Amino acid sequence: MAESFSTLRINPDRMLDSFNQLALIGATGDGGVNRTTFSEAHLAARKWFREQIEASGLEFRTDGAGNHSAFLSCGIADAPTLLFGSHLDSVPKGGRFDGALGVMAAFEALRTIKENGINLKLNLEAIDFTDEEGTHLSLFGSSALSGHLHPEDFQNPYSGRENFIAGLAGAGLTEAGLLQAKRPKKTVAGYLELHIEQGKRLERAGIDIGVVSAIVGYGSYRMSYVGRADHAGSTAMEDRLDAGQGGAAFILAARETVMRNFPNCVANVGKIEFVPGASNIVPARADFLLEFRSPDADQLAKLDAVLIQLAKQKAEQFGLQLTAEPLGKHIPNLMSAEIQQAFQRSCADLGLSSTVLASGAIHDAQSLVDVCPIGMIFVPSVDGASHAPREFTKWEDCVNGANVLLQTALQLAAG
Amino acid sequence: MAESFSTLRINPDRMLDSFNQLALIGATGDGGVNRTTFSEAHLAARKWFREQIEASGLEFRTDGAGNHSAFLSCGIADAPTLLFGSHLDSVPKGGRFDGALGVMAAFEALRTIKENGINLKLNLEAIDFTDEEGTHLSLFGSSALSGHLHPEDFQNPYSGRENFIAGLAGAGLTEAGLLQAKRPKKTVAGYLELHIEQGKRLERAGIDIGVVSAIVGYGSYRMSYVGRADHAGSTAMEDRLDAGQGGAAFILAARETVMRNFPNCVANVGKIEFVPGASNIVPARADFLLEFRSPDADQLAKLDAVLIQLAKQKAEQFGLQLTAEPLGKHIPNLMSAEIQQAFQRSCADLGLSSTVLASGAIHDAQSLVDVCPIGMIFVPSVDGASHAPREFTKWEDCVNGANVLLQTALQLAAG
Numbered sequence: 001m002a003e004s005f006s007t008l009r010i011n012p013d014r015m016l017d018s019f020n021q022l023a024l025i026g027a028t029g030d031g032g033v034n035r036t037t038f039s040e041a042h043l044a045a046r047k048w049f050r051e052q053i054e055a056s057g058l059e060f061r062t063d064g065a066g067n068h069s070a071f072l073s074c075g076i077a078d079a080p081t082l083l084f085g086s087h088l089d090s091v092p093k094g095g096r097f098d099g100a101l102g103v104m105a106a107f108e109a110l111r112t113i114k115e116n117g118i119n120l121k122l123n124l125e126a127i128d129f130t131d132e133e134g135t136h137l138s139l140f141g142s143s144a145l146s147g148h149l150h151p152e153d154f155q156n157p158y159s160g161r162e163n164f165i166a167g168l169a170g171a172g173l174t175e176a177g178l179l180q181a182k183r184p185k186k187t188v189a190g191y192l193e194l195h196i197e198q199g200k201r202l203e204r205a206g207i208d209i210g211v212v213s214a215i216v217g218y219g220s221y222r223m224s225y226v227g228r229a230d231h232a233g234s235t236a237m238e239d240r241l242d243a244g245q246g247g248a249a250f251i252l253a254a255r256e257t258v259m260r261n262f263p264n265c266v267a268n269v270g271k272i273e274f275v276p277g278a279s280n281i282v283p284a285r286a287d288f289l290l291e292f293r294s295p296d297a298d299q300l301a302k303l304d305a306v307l308i309q310l311a312k313q314k315a316e317q318f319g320l321q322l323t324a325e326p327l328g329k330h331i332p333n334l335m336s337a338e339i340q341q342a343f344q345r346s347c348a349d350l351g352l353s354s355t356v357l358a359s360g361a362i363h364d365a366q367s368l369v370d371v372c373p374i375g376m377i378f379v380p381s382v383d384g385a386s387h388a389p390r391e392f393t394k395w396e397d398c399v400n401g402a403n404v405l406l407q408t409a410l411q412l413a414a415g
Numbered sequence: 416m417a418e419s420f421s422t423l424r425i426n427p428d429r430m431l432d433s434f435n436q437l438a439l440i441g442a443t444g445d446g447g448v449n450r451t452t453f454s455e456a457h458l459a460a461r462k463w464f465r466e467q468i469e470a471s472g473l474e475f476r477t478d479g480a481g482n483h484s485a486f487l488s489c490g491i492a493d494a495p496t497l498l499f500g501s502h503l504d505s506v507p508k509g510g511r512f513d514g515a516l517g518v519m520a521a522f523e524a525l526r527t528i529k530e531n532g533i534n535l536k537l538n539l540e541a542i543d544f545t546d547e548e549g550t551h552l553s554l555f556g557s558s559a560l561s562g563h564l565h566p567e568d569f570q571n572p573y574s575g576r577e578n579f580i581a582g583l584a585g586a587g588l589t590e591a592g593l594l595q596a597k598r599p600k601k602t603v604a605g606y607l608e609l610h611i612e613q614g615k616r617l618e619r620a621g622i623d624i625g626v627v628s629a630i631v632g633y634g635s636y637r638m639s640y641v642g643r644a645d646h647a648g649s650t651a652m653e654d655r656l657d658a659g660q661g662g663a664a665f666i667l668a669a670r671e672t673v674m675r676n677f678p679n680c681v682a683n684v685g686k687i688e689f690v691p692g693a694s695n696i697v698p699a700r701a702d703f704l705l706e707f708r709s710p711d712a713d714q715l716a717k718l719d720a721v722l723i724q725l726a727k728q729k730a731e732q733f734g735l736q737l738t739a740e741p742l743g744k745h746i747p748n749l750m751s752a753e754i755q756q757a758f759q760r761s762c763a764d765l766g767l768s769s770t771v772l773a774s775g776a777i778h779d780a781q782s783l784v785d786v787c788p789i790g791m792i793f794v795p796s797v798d799g800a801s802h803a804p805r806e807f808t809k810w811e812d813c814v815n816g817a818n819v820l821l822q823t824a825l826q827l828a829a830g
Contacts, residue, residue: 092691093644134695158694198649216648220694229508231801232683233631233708234613234775237674239799244666244684251663259652268647269659271692276507279635279685279704279742280549280776281802289694293648327694360649361695384654387696388644 005118005410006349012399015108018052019398022088022104023096032389033100035090037131037140038167045088046171049103049128056111058126064177065144066130070110074120074415080189081123082413083372084109084405087132087141087364094133095196095391097398101379102194103128105402109409121415122189129364130171136164138328142367147182151175158327188372190339192408193365194401195376196393200384201357208352208400210378211343215359215366217300217332220291223311225250226321229276229284240282241319244274247286249314254290254307262303266360267292289327295358297331332358333366339375339408346407352400361386377404420533420825421764427814430523433467434813437503437519438511447804448515450505452546452555453582460503461586464518464543471526473541479592480559481545485525489535489830495604496538497828498787499524499820502547502556502779509548510611510806512813516794517609518543520817524824534830537604544779545586551579553743557782562597566590573742603787605754607823608780609816610791611808615799616772623767623815625793626758630774630781632715632747635706638726640665641736644691644699655697656734659689662701664729669705669722677718681775682707704742710773712746747773748781754790754823761822767815776801792819 025048026033026041035042049068053060058070069085086102106126113124130141136157143149154175157164168174197203202210227241251269258267268291274283292307294300308324315322340356347354357378365374379401382392440463441448441456450457464483468475473485484500501517521541528539545556551572558564569590572579583589612618617625642656666684673682683706689698707722709715723739730737755771762769772793780789794816797807 091693091696098646198646199651200654218648228800229803230799231613231776232685232706233633233681233777234801235681235799236614236775237670237681239615242670242683244687245670248663248666251659252667255652255657255660266648266650266652268657268695268697270647270689270694270696270698272659272687272689274685274687277686278506278802279706280683281506281685282683283685284803291647291694360651361646362648384645384650385643386646386649387693388699 005414008112008116008406008410010108010112010399010402010406014111015104015402016395018107019100019104022048022100028093028389030389031096032093033090033096034093035088036092037089037133037135038171042089043171049088058110058114063145063181064173065141065181066171066173067141067145067181068128070107070126072110072114072124074123076121079121079123080187081125082189082409083125083127084192084409085127085129086193086195087129089131089133089135091133091387093389094387095389097196097391097393098198098386099132101196101393101398105194105405108402109406112406113410118410119415120413122413124409124413132364134328135159136167139362139364139367142364144178144181145183146367146371148367149178151179185371190373190412191365191368192339192405193363193376194405195363195378196386197378197381198361198386199381202378202380203382203384205355207355208397209347209354209404210357211340211354212335212359212376212378213340213356214295214335215333215363216293216295217297218291218293218328218330218362219300219304220289220327222325222327223288223290224323225286225315227284228282230282232280232282235282242282243286243320244283246314246318246320247272247288249317250311253310253314257306257310262294262299265292265294265299265303267307293360295332300332330362330366333369335375336373339373342408342411343375343377343404346404346411349407350400350403352404377401420829423527423531423821423825425523425527425814425817425821429526430519430817431810433522434515434519437463437515443508443804445804446511447508448505448511449508450503451507452504452548452550453586457504458586464503473525473529478560478596479588480556480596481586481588482556482560482596483543485522485541487525487529487539489538491536494536494538495602496540497604497824498540498542499607499824500542500544501608501610502544504546504548504550506548506802508804509802510804512611512806512808513613513801514547516611516808516813520609520820523817524821527821528825533825535828536830537828539824539828547779550574551582554777554779554782557779559593559596560598561782561786563782564593566594600786605788605827606780606783607754607820608778608791609820610778610793611801611806612793612796613776613801614796617793617795618797618799620770622770623812624762624769624819625772626755626769627750627774627791627793628755628771629710629750630748630778631708631710632712633706633708633743633745633777634715634719635704635742637740637742638703638705639738640701640730642699645697647695647697650697657697658701658735659698661729661733661735662687662703664732665726668725668729672721672725677709677714680707680709680714680718682722708775710747715747745777745781748784750790751788754788757823757826758790758792758819761819761826764822765815765818767819792816
């Protein structure tokens with residue numbers, strides 16, 4: 001059978017046209033996009049994708065979590081579906097490749113397969129998962145599809161309960177609907193995703209395709225140091241309980257500790273606020289978000305414990321109280337060995353170099369790890385940049401990735 | 416003449432009644448008040464004070480900056496006026512003593528002098544200066560009265576231009592009016608102010624009254640470290656330009672430097688923000704407010720230079736860009752030796768212990784330093800607390816301060 005499709009290639013011009021149209025929706029004017037989930041731009045991108053699907057002759061499908069799909073039936077009753085896709089939402093002032101490339105490549109692969117009338121044994125579905133970036137809930141749409149969402153998750157979303165409710169309403173979704181998006185395992189044959197690397201490894205090594213072996217585990221906390229508000233002019237330095245000092249000391253020490261003792265791991269404090277937040281008041285509180293990642297489950301647990309211990313030490317050092325509320329958490333997730341091999345075969349057939357690496361970022365794929373075999377590939381990120389307007393991947397790398405995705409989907413789904 | 420008034424005392428019950436009424440306006444429910452300038456609560460406090468003045472039989476006066484006064488004429492044509500007072504606005508979630516005590520004590524002293532028919536050679540005026548805390552402009556009302564405000568000050572107020580304009584309108588003020596509040600020097604004989612110490616020195620030493628020798632000088636900057644936004648999972652620690660690290664390192668180092676090399680000085684970072692401000696993005700920018708104070712002009716300049724140098728070092732250490740925009744600045748201001756002596760005589764006459772100290776906080780008095788002789792006294796702050804709801808001064812200390820103010824005003828103004 002392989003001979004019938006091994007020379008098939010996606011249409012790079014059509015994919016580029018779609019990719020560029022999408023990149024204009026929520027464009028920040030400097031190459032980036034601002035499409036946080038359920039923002040006006042995000043809703044516009046969703047509407048655009050739906051129209052593209054309908055115009056392509058593929059079937060448009062959606063579910064209670066607002067995941068949008070292009071669907072191509074194999075015509076076999078009760079056949080399971082091979083999913084492939086990514087997400088159209090972005091972080092605030094993010095890049096135009098993160099997520100969008102994966103959706104556009106899956107959509108283009110599906111258009112190519114449809115127009116070539118390839119015989120399939122599985123249904124194919126190119127999916128845009130709602131809110132991968134976690135504006136509201138971590139891996140929102142893929143978690144809903146996998147049945148991992150629970151009503152209690154809706155009480156304390158990252159965006160706050162009020163914004164979450166307003167966002168759902170704006171997208172025509174309901175909390176009840178989110179819980180109904182779960183798909184039976186037997187209906188899902190697998191999940192493939194093409195994504196930009198968001199790091200420098202492929203570029204440094206001069207390799208075309210990264211075949212992902214695992215997605216790193218992830219932990220996060222909402223933390224606060226609590227000290228005392230005092231007049232910043234009349235309170236001597238030694239009389240202060242300055243919560244800002246605790247926050248600053250932890251931010252520095254967390255980086256040093258990770259770099260010294262956890263060489264494959266990362267940690268970040270991406271948001272901080274001092275309360276009450278006036279120039280002439282000693283901070284009574286420093287509120288911040290901590291996150292950290294590791295490719296290994298045991299190492300992740302150790303890193304978690306070490307960072308919390310470090311935070312406590314800094315509280316003690318500056319006479320502060322510490323609170324640490326756990327937020328999202330994911331253990332490291334392994335990719336299917338079979339799908340990794342299929343990706344590697346596709347690369348070899350296409351004459352592309354490939355290497356195996358772990359993903360430092362979380363991705364929708366990991367939501368599906370207990371639903372079906374999962375697989376991901378990366379294409380090189382110029383200068384490793386991501387989650388920023390200067391995020392960039394050369395178009396030929398995007399096309400290479402889309403062809404690997406096409407060929408691998410065909411290996412798995414062609415009849 | 417001294418015999419005629421040296422036994423005069425303010426009415427502590429009446430002052431307490433007024434003080435408590437005022438403390439209910441904008442009360443936060445935990446002992447504090449929220450009366451930022453031109454907020455609803457602040458406007459209500461201003462209205463209440465005006466009604467109290469009118470009810471007392473004293474003359475109500477106001478000016479183009481919205482300073483509110485109780486006025487007692489000495490009946491002599493062209494006699495200058497001895498001002499005494501403080502302010503009714505508060506920092507966000509501030510205490511009920513800061514400013515309010517000084518206005519209530521001055522008002523009470525004026526009521527006492529009026530009802531006792533004391534013969535005066537100067538007019539007396541108990542004044543509430545608009546926006547001492549600088550919600551909009553630093554020492555706003557007293558600077559207007561002293562002729563230090565200029566149209567360019569109105570373009571970039573702390574609150575932002577829009578809030579400033581809205582605030583003025585809400586208080587029935589205009590920018591043109593602010594510039595007309597300036598008083599000719601010959602009309603102002605001096606300025607006295609009673610304030611809480613906002614520090615622990617008097618309480619620690621067990622002393623009743625602090626006679627202020629100088630108000631410390633003050634400098635402030637709006638600072639930013641600029642790095643690069645990167646994905647916080649997929650960007651290795653060593654590949655980051657994390658602006659948050661610069662901010663954290665500076666916050667720690669500024670405190671250490673001040674404590675080690677500038678023992679009489681203070682520094683504070685009271686507000687900070689990471690941009691874009693998402694958990695999973697390495698901070699591209701850390702924006703924060705720095706302020707620092709010294710009682711000595713040369714030391715203040717040295718401290719300024721050292722802190723800026725330190726900020727540059729941290730930028731270099733973490734590969735960041737630094738911007739530092741100067742905000743408010745005040746040189747240290749010396750109190751009148753004559754008024755200091757008058758305060759000390761009053762303390763001795765009243766059987767109160769006193770000491771001479773510098774004020775770590777800025778006060779309206781310093782606006783008037785080139786207009787007239789100025790003087791200030793402090794009463795003890797319990798646990799040094801201020802700019803917070805737990806700010807507290809024992810009522811007997813408040814009464815002591817008001818009597819020192821009364822006696823000193825009489826020493827200077829009685830005929």
